[in-house]
Amino acid sequence: MSNRYLAELISVGTEILRGEIIDTNAGYLASELPLLGIELQGMSTAADDREQLCQLLRHALERSDLVIAGGGLGPTEDDLTRDCIASVLNEEMTVDPEIEEQLRARFSRMGREMPAHNTKQALLIPSARSLPNPRGTAPGWWVEKGNKTIVALPGPPRELKPMWKNEVIPRLKLRFPGEEILSRTIKTFVIAEASVSELVQPFFESGNPTMGIYSHPDGIHIRMVARGDNARQLLDTTEAQLEEILAPHIWGKDNDTLEGIICNWLNQRGLTLATMEDGTGGLLANIVTAVSSSGCYRGGLVACSHQTKTGWGVPAQLIEQHGSISSEVAEAMAIAARERFSADFGLGTTPVAGVDNPEGRQPGLAFIGVADAKGTRTWQQNYPPTWEGVRNRAAISALFRLRERMIELKLTTS
Amino acid sequence: MSNRYLAELISVGTEILRGEIIDTNAGYLASELPLLGIELQGMSTAADDREQLCQLLRHALERSDLVIAGGGLGPTEDDLTRDCIASVLNEEMTVDPEIEEQLRARFSRMGREMPAHNTKQALLIPSARSLPNPRGTAPGWWVEKGNKTIVALPGPPRELKPMWKNEVIPRLKLRFPGEEILSRTIKTFVIAEASVSELVQPFFESGNPTMGIYSHPDGIHIRMVARGDNARQLLDTTEAQLEEILAPHIWGKDNDTLEGIICNWLNQRGLTLATMEDGTGGLLANIVTAVSSSGCYRGGLVACSHQTKTGWGVPAQLIEQHGSISSEVAEAMAIAARERFSADFGLGTTPVAGVDNPEGRQPGLAFIGVADAKGTRTWQQNYPPTWEGVRNRAAISALFRLRERMIELKLTTS
Known part of the structure; x- marks a missing residue:
């Protein structure tokens, strides 16, 4: 039986389409998903437009087990992610008194009264659980319905990343209990990206481990991702093979600088x-x-x-x-x-x-x-x-x- | 009569979805389009998958005047952008002898014989013109059919950016002769992004000029984009208004460092x-x-x-x-x-x-x-x-x- 889990990312925000902000969340999340054994099959960016966002969500839910939306959780009328998830799932939103109270307390700690429109950020649907956001006013949503999962995260990377790490990853590991996934990065210097790619390609033809080649200021990094019960052994074997051909160029691993x-x-x-x-x-x-x-x-x-x-x-x-x-x-x-x-x-x-x-x-x-x-x-x-x-x-x-x-x-x- | 021109971007590459490379082209192109008076209404990323890419292209062509594809122009079987454009437009690809000769000459300058599969990069369809690529082997495509335009660009940013600047922008200006578009950037230091945004918002309610606020290492930049016959005057007026409220924080303009x-x-x-x-x-x-x-x-x-x-x-x-x-x-x-x-x-x-x-x-x-x-x-x-x-x-x-x-x-x- 296959346990492939398919995912789709939707970035939400007219300001991304206008080139006013650069979307760094999509690339970050794309590099995280392989470590959970989840396969990303599509990424898209929607304007703050109800029809477009609902259509993208609906289409993504048809094709994928997991849909992750980034952005559109603010308090204004343009923030439509919650509305569209509710509409696509055909559920009613109601204000959660506990979340509302937490938001109010947050504003009061800053010495301010909560503006009326922030109540919107306390909305939930029956299938959604709230994900706490210690760095901002927008809680995330964790939605399970049937065999589909939707995660809605706030747009600012300094809010999205900790919520992803602390709240979403543990839940995804329970919800998508794939094979064990391990990664290891080998860091090299001197040789060019193209030749690294050519040299190491043969070791990755099996598809496990998979390989990513990244060009960084400190050289070319090779990231291996292995899955299955013998993931650690696969990494050790492949690393030893890489060392044989790249030895003089390898200067470190993983978090080394x-x-x-x-x-x-x-x-x-x-x-x-x-x-x-x-x-x-x-x-x-x-x-x-x-x-x-x-x-x-x-x-x-x-x-x-x-x-x-x-x-x-x-x-x-x-x-x-x-x-x-x-x-x-x-x-x-x-x-x-x-x-x-x-x-x-x-x-x-x-x-x-x-x-x-x-x-x-x-x-x-x-x-x-x-x-x-x-x-x-x-x-x-x-x-x-x-x-x-x-x-x-x-x-x-x-x-x-x-x-x-x-x-x-x-x-x-x- | 409206002269709104709508565009859509498609980034092509399984390696983007796997998080193995970060797509910086989409953000770059999104920030360029407003300067041409072209409105980006959607962005998406496709795997190296014929069905998915054709579907995205077809859908984008239905909604937009201009479709820009980045990536998928390499010589391998996984490089499908040309094939999918041909298929969606129902046209036949043939090898252009002149482009093939240029490719062969390029390889011979590097002291190598051209591999057989690179012939693929000399393919054209009747509606396509080739865009020269001095930095790589993948020429771009400029496609006009009916009132639709498709631009296909190579994926590596160091090839895409010069092709965009030198080949695509001049053609887009002829093809989409919108109103005059001018931009100006005001660079500030010390005040936080949120407060800049609050302070300057009132000057942009008319929608012309539009405003982008970018956080950079050297402070907060405010980019104004104005359109129409009095674009320059609009920028001057808005700049004067911004100077009144931000004067002590403004240190430069446009390309100043x-x-x-x-x-x-x-x-x-x-x-x-x-x-x-x-x-x-x-x-x-x-x-x-x-x-x-x-x-x-x-x-x-x-x-x-x-x-x-x-x-x-x-x-x-x-x-x-x-x-x-x-x-x-x-x-x-x-x-x-x-x-x-x-x-x-x-x-x-x-x-x-x-x-x-x-x-x-x-x-x-x-x-x-x-x-x-x-x-x-x-x-x-x-x-x-x-x-x-x-x-x-x-x-x-x-x-x-x-x-x-x-x-x-x-x-x-x-």
Whole structure:
């Protein structure tokens, strides 16, 4: 017997169709459903229009076990999600006194009287249960009727996401008790999305686990989703196969971050890090200082001019001789960072050559330097000169190179 | 006679429904259509499924003048957009020799032979014209039949966006010669989205101009779209009304950036800027160095520890006396940045108090300092402690404060 569960998403709001707000809920929910073993077969956006929304709901209910609506739960006349669900299910809405009281209490905590039209948000139909919304005035609806389920969620993502996580997921797990679903993400750097896809495709032909390939600022992530009693084993096997072909490019799993891994390695040995940036313009410092474990970070200098570089310890004759976009300058920046901040590791990034850089270097060229007690390493990077995220790419490259050097020095912890 | 033009968007791809990629095209196109006077009345996402896609296309063509499909133009069997348009319009597809030759030439430039299945991308129907795609192998389709128009665009945003701008917009302007449509964006900082919305609502009750309110890292943007012969005058009038109520919060228009404005002001007077950051951790440097006019930027220090701060000129006794989260330290950081980098302006950001900061300050508290030849200014900031983008907010605040100080010193240029 098949236990495929089919779902459909409806985003509600004229402002989405007018391009006045961007709908981020649909993509979020689409990435969540596979983890519950639920298959999304359609997504659509409706204006705040009774006829259109009712028609979409009716059609979705015909095809799917689960219909999720996001938005249209506000207090105004334009907020039609509740009305349309009631109308499609042919049920009557009545004010639930308990929810009304909670709404009133919420307004009174803010020192305000509840506007009359907010009573609308306390409406229920016999098939609906209310889903609490600690972050807003719009409770959600959980509706079960026959073998169909409808979930109505508030539109603002900061209200929708916690309601989804805390209220909806537990109920969906009971209502759609599919096979066990497990996911694992492998994070890689350096290789392009297309080639990752080609390399790993053969391992996913069985359809279990399924694979998603996501391009992120910190590289290409491969998400595996496995189902069934041996889901964990399937993930382990596939992960081992992926490691065999992608090993040098894999830097982490699941919630790992490159900066988090590096800071943990440094902290565990009481080592410290400092940076001197040109091409990355402070982004490297910004990434490292965003980690809770960034106690290992001594500080950083953003030095985009010759004057600032030489003022902080890069020998002027090196720049004159080799140009600022050179491995010599990357090395000198790393050494200067290490010395000026009394750190164990220094990391330097040279300018990235622009299309008409005065030094006449190939556009997209940049260098990364790492300095430590044992010596220095430099790497040449060639970015596509039109790459929009070249700074981001350069900053992540620098961290990736530092990671490589720490592995070389056997400073990792497992 | 009405000249309302109605449109519908269809995003094509099972990977969108599986949450494996996020559809950013739909939001982009939705925000573009109002500028052409075209009204989007529906958006949907189809799997790579012939029946579903044909049904969506057929339904969209019944209701709308214009149907835009994104995705499904690749060379594989799963790429069904061309097939479904042909089938819905009841036309036959044939290989266009000229397009086939262009594709072959493209592959040969990459030093490869064209795979047989790519021939599919050279297919046309009698009603379709090919739209060139300089960034990929999938040409688009421009289809006119009776009074209906279908546009098929490739899925990758880096291919879709230039094709939209260069090929589709000019054709749409000819095909749907609506009234003149003009837009203008007013950029504000400090006030919250809800209150902007409440304040400006009365000016948009006529429906012309219409208004979009967008929350961005650099504040709340208000986009006005006006139509008709007096569109420009409508925008001018509404802008003047908005200025009356929002004046102190407005910092720019249209393509302005806060950092761009500041760098231009500085450059035009030959003035320079330096930063010393704690709470913003390099983000301020990163924002400023991203501007092409950042020649005015001398450099920046990321100084998250006491040691680094005092090593670079912040008096240790100030930190002992007032704590690092204090206006005194913000001021000293600004002064030290100005002196150490020999700049005309120094900008300092203290740490942002965390939930259990050792100094026991109120969570979310931070200070910003500006130092210049005439003296110093400091500002206290209170961010919601749970604010996810607190660093971003702090960096933009610092730039906004620098702007205020430059206005005070009459260093702006108009």
